[in-house]
Amino acid sequence: MEQRLCAGLAALGLPTESIPALTAYASLLAEKNKVMNLTAITDPADVASLHFLDSAALLTLADFREKSVVDVGTGAGFPGLPLRILEPSVSLTLLDAQNKRVEFLREVCGALTLTDVACVHARAEEFAKERRESFDFAVSRAVAALPVLAELCLPLVRVGGSFLAMKSVDSGEELNAAGRAVQLLGGRLEKPLDYTIPGTTVRHRLVMIKKISKSPEKFPRMFAKIKKNPL
Numbered sequence: 001m002e003q004r005l006c007a008g009l010a011a012l013g014l015p016t017e018s019i020p021a022l023t024a025y026a027s028l029l030a031e032k033n034k035v036m037n038l039t040a041i042t043d044p045a046d047v048a049s050l051h052f053l054d055s056a057a058l059l060t061l062a063d064f065r066e067k068s069v070v071d072v073g074t075g076a077g078f079p080g081l082p083l084r085i086l087e088p089s090v091s092l093t094l095l096d097a098q099n100k101r102v103e104f105l106r107e108v109c110g111a112l113t114l115t116d117v118a119c120v121h122a123r124a125e126e127f128a129k130e131r132r133e134s135f136d137f138a139v140s141r142a143v144a145a146l147p148v149l150a151e152l153c154l155p156l157v158r159v160g161g162s163f164l165a166m167k168s169v170d171s172g173e174e175l176n177a178a179g180r181a182v183q184l185l186g187g188r189l190e191k192p193l194d195y196t197i198p199g200t201t202v203r204h205r206l207v208m209i210k211k212i213s214k215s216p217e218k219f220p221r222m223f224a225k226i227k228k229n230p231l
């Protein structure tokens with residue numbers, strides 16, 4: 001598996017210095033996935049493209065050097081952990097509501113000696129109470145529809161920073177529906193960027209929301225309210 005993955009990563013153009021860490025991460029993911037549900041993507045070539053390269057797409061949208069990033073609903077570490085491996089100057093917080101996933105991330109960070117990565121077990125709406133408006137970037141993939149996700153993520157971003165959502169290319173309706181939420185939360189929706197994951201025919205979309213003013217203190221609300229009544 002390791003050989004196939006290394007070859008795949010190199011062929012896909014990921015920098016050679018990142019390959020040992022990504023390979024070790026993929027091995028730990030495959031091992032742990034046997035005993036807990038971390039990812040449905042198990043073929044090494046698919047892990048390389050659909051997890052690692054897809055996460056790397058964020059680097060085409062913004063300059064992450066020396067920036068603080070929170071990955072909301074990171075699951076098994078996507079997109080935050082590949083981003084941190086590819087851009088080591090990022091100050092990363094991985095946030096998830098499921099403790100088992102956070103424990104796995106702590107194991108991975110220990111094994112890869114990424115000692116400065118914060119792995120936090122919390123719901124985003126609770127975490128916002130202690131780390132409001134404090135990150136340069138919030139990033140998130142496959143967690144919730146954009147009107148809900150905007151309320152979970154934008155309060156964490158400082159004015160001048162951005163929230164980057166990774167979506168499918170079929171997210172047009174969702175984007176339209178999020179307009180009001182984004183405005184109420186102090187954001188501005190930028191033109192989305194569609195891309196094809198290299199080596200595949202899979203097309204995804206990066207949605208950038210710039211934080212232009214502070215989010216009102218009443219947001220985020222309790223999750224039951226957010227879900228029942230999205231902004």
Ligand code: SAM
Pocket residue numbers: 072073074075076077078079095096097098101122123124125140141142143152223
């Ligand atoms: N982002 C990863 C990816 O793309 O592979 C994981 C996606 S997984 C489908 C969604 C994750 O979001 C789960 O691990 C879940 O625990 C987490 N999650 C859902 N709502 C959350 C919330 N309000 N705060 C923190 N994590 C949340």
